[in-house]
Amino acid sequence: MAQASLRNVAAEAGLALGSVRHYFENQAELMEFAFRVNSERIHLRALDKLVELEETELPTEPADLLEKCAGVLEELLPLDAASSADAVVHMEFLLDARTNSLLFDAAQDGYRATGAVVGRVVLQLLENPLAVPGLVPVDEAERLMGLLDGLSLRMVLQPAWAPPAQGQSTLRRHLLSLLVS
Amino acid sequence: MAQASLRNVAAEAGLALGSVRHYFENQAELMEFAFRVNSERIHLRALDKLVELEETELPTEPADLLEKCAGVLEELLPLDAASSADAVVHMEFLLDARTNSLLFDAAQDGYRATGAVVGRVVLQLLENPLAVPGLVPVDEAERLMGLLDGLSLRMVLQPAWAPPAQGQSTLRRHLLSLLVS
DNA sequence: ACTGTTTTAGCACAGATGTCTCACATATAC
C-alpha cells in the first residue's frame, strides 16, 4: 500500500499522472474509492452465498446445516489467492481508517456489512432446533466475528502456519460446538 | 507508522538526525528494533501472568479456574490505553513484516511467543478434569488464538463497537464453553 | 593534560510524492 502513489497507480493503469488526477481530485479520494471497491468485493462474495442459504429450505441433518452455514462464512476467509490479496489490502485500509476520516466512514459501512452477514447466519443457526439451547445470538455473533477476523488475520499474515484447510476446519469445528451432538 | 521517519523520530526523542543515525545504521534497523521492543512488551505482560498461574495450585472450582486462565489471556487483549497503543503498532508492523524480510523474522518470534502462551494455557485447561472430554488441545489452541487475534483486531479498529468489557466477557464465555457445566 | 573514542550536530545530495497549472486532443451538442 505504501507503493500506491498516484504515479505508480497511473503507470500500472497505463495512464498519465494528470489523467488519474482528472478522475480523483485528491489521493484521498482515490484511496477511499479503492477501499470501497475492495470492501464491496469481499462482502458481495459472502452476501451472494447468504441469499442462497436463506432462500432454500434448511436441512434437518446437523452435518448438512453446518456445511451450509460454513459455506457462507467461508467466503469471508482468504482461502484462495484472490481473496487473500483482497484481505491484505482490506487490513491495511482498516488500519489507515483509524486515523483517516474519509476511510473511517467507509470502514464503518464495511463493519456493518460483515456484521449483518454473520448475524444472519447465526440467527439461522440458533433458531434451528439442533442448536445448543441457551446460546445468546448477539454474543455468539460477536464471538464468531472475532474468530473470523482472527482466522483471516492469521491466514493472511502467516499462511505457512495457518493454511486455508486449517482455517476451514477451525471454522467448522466452532460451528459444530454450537449444535447439539 | 507512516509518520515514523528518521527525522520525526529524532525530533520526538529530542535528538538530531545524525544522532539517531549513529545508533541505527538504516531506518530498517530502527524499525526492527522498535518492532522487537513492542512485541516483547506485549508478550511479557502475558508471560508474567502465565508463570504465576503455573506456579500455584490450580483451583478445583470451575469459575476460579476459568478466571485464572482468562486473567492470563486477557493480557493479550488491548484493554487499556497503553496496551491498545501497543496493539495498533503491532498490527502495522505485522502487515509490514509480510514484505520486509528483516521484520519477518521478528514477526516469527512473536508468533512463537503468543503460540507458547496460549498453548500452555490451553493445556492447563484441557488437562483439568473439569474440561469437556474429547477436545483436541492443538485444535482448541488454534481456535483460541484466532479468537484472541480477532478480538484484539476488533477492539483496536472499532473500539466503539467492541469495548474492553465486551472483549473480556467474550473471552470468558469462550473459555466457559470448554468446561463442563 | 593529552589522546583516542564515542556521541552529537549539521549540511548536502538524489529521489520520490502530492499538488498546481497550462496546453493539447477528442468527443459531444447545437
Place this chain on the structure above:
DNA sequence: GTATATGTGAGACATCTGTGCTAAAACAGT
C-alpha cells in the same frame, strides 16, 4: 462547422524522505 465540455498529457514546484559525509563536542583512560 463551430463551440463546449470532457478527457489526456507534460512540466514545474515545494516538501519530505533516506543516506553519505564532515566537523564539533563530550567523555574516558592514562
